[in-house]
Amino acid sequence: MKESELITIDHLTKVYPTGTGGFKALKDINLTFQSGEFSGVVGPSGSGKTTLLNIIGTLDNPTEGKASVLGRSVNDLSSKEAARLRNHHIGFIFQTYNLLSVYTVYENVEFPLLLLDYSSDKREKMVMDALNWVNLADKKNFRPSQLSGGESQRVAIARAIVKKPELILADEPTANLDAKNSYLILEIMEKMNQELGTTFIFATHDDKVMKSLKRTISLEDGRVAGDDLAKA
């Protein structure tokens, strides 16, 4: 693995057990992601985008082949080690925001830092930095139910970036947003990619996202059907 390679995927296959022997969600995938990429995995529903993101995010294990993230083999990680890797180095953004409804915007963003045992002063500074990035510092005491969809997704982005991870995995982040909000959050993520050097990997079939990607990996029926580096 070269120094700049953040993720390497080598002959990766993922099979989900079914009554009839198993469903192959991913078939012999070989991919490499460099640090600082702004890439996307695209394809129709059921093509294996989310499964690939889950394995990269150490939420799932390969059935065959190898996946290495930040120099750590996903195959060999214990659940505790995987949790530690996610905690320190990986951020997630979801289609449905997944904010904890009983906590305020500030508390939602603060949560990953609590797991890192940072001091209260340090946490406050980092949370406010993240909220400033997404222009929501003025709504830090709001509850998720008081926010619009776009605002909620911006909070989710702030939560993903607050610990300044090397890698952010975004699964259909614009699927529930209108065009204006979609462009707004894409703009924020591009800015982070450029200014902080954070690596972004999307799973998407949204044209607006696809247009902004610097690298597009097409999945079809669990196989890589194309890897377009033209925009890179």
Add this chain to the structure above:
Amino acid sequence: MIRFLIKGLLRDRSRSLFPLITVTIGVALVTLGDSWVDGALVDIIDNNARLETGHVKVVTRAYKEQISSAPNDLALLGTKDLINDLEKEFTNMEWTPRIRFGGLLDVAGEEGVTIRQVRGSGLAVDLSEGSKEIERLDLNKILVQGHLPQTSDEILLSPGLMENLQVEVGDEVTLISSSMYGSMVIHNFTISGKIRFGIVALDRNMMIAPLEGIRYALNMEDAAGEILGYFKDPGEYDKNLTASMKEYFNKTYHNPKDEFSPYLLTLRDQNFLNDILLLYENAMGIFIFIFVLIMFIILWNAGLMNGIRRYGEMGLRLAIGESAHHIYLTSIAEAVFIGLGGSVIGTLIGLGFAGYLQNYGVDVTGMLESNSLYMSNVIRARISGSTFYIGFIPGVLATALGAIVSGRGIYKRKTAQLFKELEV
């Protein structure tokens, strides 16, 4: 982190308020139930001890064999010396002779001809100065009319007897019975007062007479059917202590070859009390077990529903980097927190009700009309040491077990599955 979790717990009512209410209700019921059963148990022991069995009782072995018919021809003789010996042997006890007797009460008309006759059961007790029988039988309290016997020829009758005989306080009645030697005796008594025990079985046909009067009437000088022993401190009563007293006394004083030698019975040896008290003690255990079981099922289901509802949140927490073990432990800690809170509130509520029932009780006269057990018409709860902690056992245990069982789902499901449920 702890503050963060507590904040979430307090804000999410379905995680805190509903389980708290469930635990509170369950614990309050267990606390109240425990004090209620304990109260009933103590009430049975106390009533039986005061009225009939003593904490222990000394009789002859022959009398013991037919104790239910109180055969005074098999009574103890030389009771004064025997009581002296007992007082020396058991300094923590006080002893009193009693004679249970029965017979016909006869009311004569103006010409001396019987106009009414009623069967009655009597208890002859020591009403002399310094005796504790007045206090023990609460005679001043149960005397509803007239006065306590001041001479050996006065007698107290229950409302049932007075009604059936159609007599008033001050009237004369004749006791027709048999002496210790089997001869028929007839003795006149003046009714000095009416007594109401508040126990249906006794209020039907009970009479109380001075020991000396009955001894004279039944020709039982220095004799008594029974010598009852009471702990000077009633709280000292303990079945194991009385059992060891029995063993010692019967080994020392009882001669198996002499059917008239004294024999010591414990409270539990009499009136099937051992069975009844065992039944009550077991009932208490079963009662608490059922509540633990019911609460476990309710809280387990609540925990499962809550857990399933929160699988998405758990998936998110796992995605953010919290370990499954930490999530599992925090969900158990939450349950213990709720269990403790519910147990404290439930115990306080249960104690409140128990305190009320200890002071005022519930009148169950209607349910005891055909009952011959010595049970008070007013059943009271009793707050004891266990009342303060008994609710915590199911309250904390069941809640924690619910969380332990439902929380296993965090391990059983793969992270990605939990994570997927976040999207639903």
